Amino acid sequence: MVTRREFLKFSGATAGTAALTSATALASPYVSPLDPARIGVLTDLTVCIGCRSCEWACAEENKLPHGTLDTYNDQAVLEKRRRPDAEAFTVVNRYAETAERPQLDAKVQCMHCEHPACVSACIVGALEKSLMGPVTYDAWKCIGCRYCMIACPFQIPAYEYENALTPRVMKCTMCAERTLEQGRPPACVEMCPVEALLFGRRDELLKIAHERIDQNPDRYHPEVQGEHTVGGTSWLLLADRPATEFGIPKLANESPAVLTETIQHGIFRGFSGPLMLFGLLSVLMKSSTDKRHGKGWDESEDQEDQNQDNRNHDGEDHHG
Amino acid sequence: MRSLRGVLIVLLCLAAAAATAQVADPAHKTPTASRPAAKAAAMQGECANCHSCTSPSHENPCLQSCRRHGAQFQGKHTTDEGPEIVIIDQLAELYGPVVFAHQLHARMSAMTGGCTNCHHYSPPTGKVPACRECHEPKRETANLRQPALKGAYHRQCINCHLDWSHENACGFCHIQAGDKTGTTEKPKSGAGSHDPTDIVGARHPLIKATPTYTYQTSEPTGPVVTFHHEDHVEQFGLSCVDCHRGDTCSSCHDTGGTRVKKRLDHVTTCGACHAERDCAFCHSSGSKPQFDHRVSTGWALEPFHKHVACATCHGKPEDFRKPSNTCTSCHIHWEVGSFDHAATGLKLSENHIDLECASCHLEMNFAVKPSCTDCHDEPMLPGKLPGTKVPRR
Known part of the structure; x- marks a missing residue:
């Protein structure tokens, strides 16, 4: 028979451990493990001319279906709002001239979040945030759950729905092979005829972006999209208007992954969650057994089995 | 069992509360806007023209990228000084050279901002430097603050043309190299x-x-x-x-x-x-x-020469009064039987129809009138023709 005192002692210890581990979780906020010299791209939308060369270069580099460069001169596609899909990792959207604002062409692609929700959501680690910046994808690990597509705040990852046997999640990888292994700029950056895209160290690009804003305050909206949004992104955008006006959703300055990861990791930190759960469960099981049969802690196994049967019958009664 | 479920729910709520508490962590708040802008604006004099911070050092010169519309165009220049036309061909590869009407753009610029619209840098004395004197032909990632030559040209031209006429197609300025309608096969005039x-x-x-x-x-x-x-x-x-x-x-x-x-x-x-x-x-x-x-x-172009450009036979417009090219300049494969001489207004007689062109038109020079005495000794023959006159076709 467990005494009241013993029970309190046990549950107190369990709760204590849990509280302690939770406290540790509380005390350590999310610290970015990324390399300070990580790379990024800066898109200056005020310079972009909407020629769609980047789309062609991207398709060429990533072996996506595409026509000749001339076919990308077709400006009619700009009349519709497009999103990257399984056959195009990047698209340019045109925001027509209004009485107040000039025309704006906005290139859309994976923003390569500093703390990506897609990577956080991926249960098999097929998506990975390189410490050097790019968010890369490994089709061999992918199980096709498409959680990443739901998790992405920018709605970027696409899926090869047409491919019945070996479908892949499709998204920009910042040309990781070129950028990380060869030190070359991504295909789109290299192609851009007006250098609206700049490739370099993210911190350097941020500095350049702020210089441009400082030097031409009339030309630019004073915020660099991607400096803080969703915890920062490797791809930065400069424009003459707030990002919400060219297709970027209104987002918090914290990665959506922080909330989910804190809950998940907090619960399981130091195995405290399961420990607490099973500790409490065992206590409750014992105490309920004692209550019904008036037996102590040290019963014989046969008796335990007997109890088990009784409990099962109880359960059935409940259902009935 | 019911109590167990209750405990579980309480437990999860606790964990969630702890998590939410962490979410509100101050380490993730947005830094307030205290940009170098404020500092740079406060700075007076010439330092701020080039540096973005108050105390530039050797390690961190904090150099600004060039000011496109800053007051860096110095010296006195007029629009008429510049060249009439600039052929931009340093980078010609995928596309052919661009013929840039410099003088025309200069006059247009004079209405809005002058030379500085494009020549954003010019020293107090001497010539206005060409784009390529500062902008490197090869794009270097090391210098992110200055566009390479291609980017510089394109920004100057396209960004303006885009505002002006929403025009951004490559073909607006370029002729594609190797294009059939391109520079390589295009006749010079006509x-x-x-x-x-x-x-x-x-x-x-x-x-x-x-x-x-x-x-x-x-x-x-x-x-x-x-x-x-x-x-x-x-x-x-x-x-x-x-x-x-x-x-x-x-x-x-x-x-x-x-x-x-x-x-x-x-x-x-x-x-x-x-x-x-x-x-x-x-x-x-x-x-x-x-x-x-x-x-x-007196010589009708119909039907075969109707679509031939004047310049094909006459060359430049100022030389239109007589042909500068001969028939064989184009008709290089003419031989006996393939040319209907009647088209010239002279139907050859049976005796002459099978002769080689060069037998009469010495050295295939069709500009010189053939002489009968080159072949015929009889003095009566030059009065006759080697055939009969017919209306020209």
């Missing part, structure tokens, strides 16, 4: 080479001109002057700039970019080409018909 949308070396939406202008003059003998604009453009293959010199975009467009119909006045006079002609060439009592090769020269 109707075949003429692109009616080519305004001073740059493409432009087609301008529809009146085909014929009739002027009433005070000349007593021939008051009417007829000018067939269409002939000069379509047939003689003249470019707009051959006559319309000194016009700028502003002659037709206002500065807002809308199109205004306006007559171009700066015309090279007729006399510049037709100087040695007598008055009656232009002046007459009534309007004159369009140019007809049969009427003016």
Whole structure:
């Protein structure tokens, strides 16, 4: 028979451990493990001319279906709002001239979040945030759950729905092979005829972006999209208007992954969650057994089995 | 069992609360805007022209990227100093060279901001530097603050053209290298080479001109002057700039970019080409018909030469009065039996029809009239022809 005192002692210890581990979780906020010299791209939308060369270069580099460069001169596609899909990792959207604002062409692609929700959501680690910046994808690990597509705040990852046997999640990888292994700029950056895209160290690009804003305050909206949004992104955008006006959703300055990861990791930190759960469960099981049969802690196994049967019958009664 | 479920729910709620508490962590808050802008604005004098911070050091010079519209264009220059046309061909690879009408753009710029619109840097003395003197031909990732030459050119041209006419196609300025209609195979002059949308070396939406202008003059003998604009453009293959010199975009467009119909006045006079002609060439009592090769020269172009550009036979417009090329310049495969001599107005007799062309036209020189005595000794023969005269076809 467990005494009241013993029970309190046990549950107190369990709760204590849990509280302690939770406290540790509380005390350590999310610290970015990324390399300070990580790379990024800066898109200056005020310079972009909407020629769609980047789309062609991207398709060429990533072996996506595409026509000749001339076919990308077709400006009619700009009349519709497009999103990257399984056959195009990047698209340019045109925001027509209004009485107040000039025309704006906005290139859309994976923003390569500093703390990506897609990577956080991926249960098999097929998506990975390189410490050097790019968010890369490994089709061999992918199980096709498409959680990443739901998790992405920018709605970027696409899926090869047409491919019945070996479908892949499709998204920009910042040309990781070129950028990380060869030190070359991504295909789109290299192609851009007006250098609206700049490739370099993210911190350097941020500095350049702020210089441009400082030097031409009339030309630019004073915020660099991607400096803080969703915890920062490797791809930065400069424009003459707030990002919400060219297709970027209104987002918090914290990665959506922080909330989910804190809950998940907090619960399981130091195995405290399961420990607490099973500790409490065992206590409750014992105490309920004692209550019904008036037996102590040290019963014989046969008796335990007997109890088990009784409990099962109880359960059935409940259902009935 | 019910109590167990309750405990579980409480437990999860606790964990969630702990998590939420962490989410509100101050480490993730947005830094407030205290940008170097404020500092730079506070700075006075010349330092701020180049540096973005108050105390630049060797390690961190905090150099600003060049100010495109800053007051860095120094020295006194006028629009007329610059070249008329600049051929931009340093980077020609995928596309052919760009013929940039510099003078035209300069005059247009003079209305808004002057040379500094494009030449954003110029030293106090000396020449205005060319783009390539600062901008490297190769794009270096090391220098992120200065676009490479290609980017610099494109930004200067396209960003302005985009504002002006929403034009961003490569072909607007470039001719694709290797293109059949491109520079490589394009005749230098003449109707075949003429692109009616080519305004001073740059493409432009087609301008529809009146085909014929009739002027009433005070000349007593021939008051009417007829000018067939269409002939000069379509047939003689003249470019707009051959006559319309000194016009700028502003002659037709206002500065807002809308199109205004306006007559171009700066015309090279007729006399510049037709100087040695007598008055009656232009002046007459009534309007004159369009140019007809049969009427003016006695040799009809129909049917085979109708679509041949004037320049193919005559060369430059100023040499139109006689052919500068011979028939065999084009008809290199002419041999016996493949040429119908009757087309020239002379049907060869049976005796002559099987002779080689060069037997009469010595060294295939068709400009010189053949002489019968080269073959025939009889003195009576030169009075005759080697066939019979027929109407020309």
